[in-house]
Amino acid sequence: AQSVTQLGSHVSVSEGALVLLRCNYSSSVPPYLFWYVQYPNQGLQLLLKYTTGATLVKGINGFEAEFKKSETSFHLTKPSAHMSDAAEYFCAVTGSGANNLFFGTGTRLTVIP
Amino acid sequence: DAGITQSPRHKVTETGTPVTLRCHQTENHRYMYWYRQDPGHGLRLIHYSYGVKDTDKGEVSDGYSVSRSKTEDFLLTLESATSSQTSVYFCAISDRGVRTDTQYFGPGTRLTVL
Numbered sequence: 649a650q651s652v653t654q655l656g657s658h659v660s661v662s663e664g665a666l667v668l669l670r671c672n673y674s675s676s677v678p679p680y681l682f683w684y685v686q687y688p689n690q691g692l693q694l695l696l697k698y699t700t701g702a703t704l705v706k707g708i709n710g711f712e713a714e715f716k717k718s719e720t721s722f723h724l725t726k727p728s729a730h731m732s733d734a735a736e737y738f739c740a741v742t743g744s745g746a747n748n749l750f751f752g753t754g755t756r757l758t759v760i761p
Numbered sequence: 762d763a764g765i766t767q768s769p770r771h772k773v774t775e776t777g778t779p780v781t782l783r784c785h786q787t788e789n790h791r792y793m794y795w796y797r798q799d800p801g802h803g804l805r806l807i808h809y810s811y812g813v814k815d816t817d818k819g820e821v822s823d824g825y826s827v828s829r830s831k832t833e834d835f836l837l838t839l840e841s842a843t844s845s846q847t848s849v850y851f852c853a854i855s856d857r858g859v860r861t862d863t864q865y866f867g868p869g870t871r872l873t874v875l
Binding site for chain 1: 765792794801802803804805806809811817819820851853855858859860861863864865866867868869
């Protein structure tokens, strides 16, 4: 079975501060991992994904994530938060089938001016 | 943006009535998905399709059925809506599956069952 745990349903940071959103996964097979962002009243948009190869993955809008197998983690970071980063962020992992995605419960990021 | 539309965008209905949500794509992607989004649960897969007339169940398929008679349309039907099906429903598409391709999401349908 596959599952994702996102620690912290709400995270607040000051504008210009480091953003760190945590994701831990459980998977019985080598995982493919994803981060999605959802702006208010919109669908989800892919930020970045890890499939194989380099464990540090760079995505859009200055975000990156590092796959750490020993820690079963895939935390999302951004060095300097912008007001436009305020949104909800979802971590997801593939299932045993090729077309199953399991999502975490989401983390709402607030950026304080 | 990927060409995905969902209709209706908002619907209020009563318990026991049938409801059909439509997802339409203009990308000619093979895979189509229906998710529901609920507070505290994130997104959960209801059903997906891997081709015309080829569908499979997701983790929360009870009370839902789907049909795909054309590549571009994927319908989600609630045969007899219940209050527990009040949710936001998202359609998604991908060309070659989630492992090898990006999954694109539609704008969502907010369904309220009274």
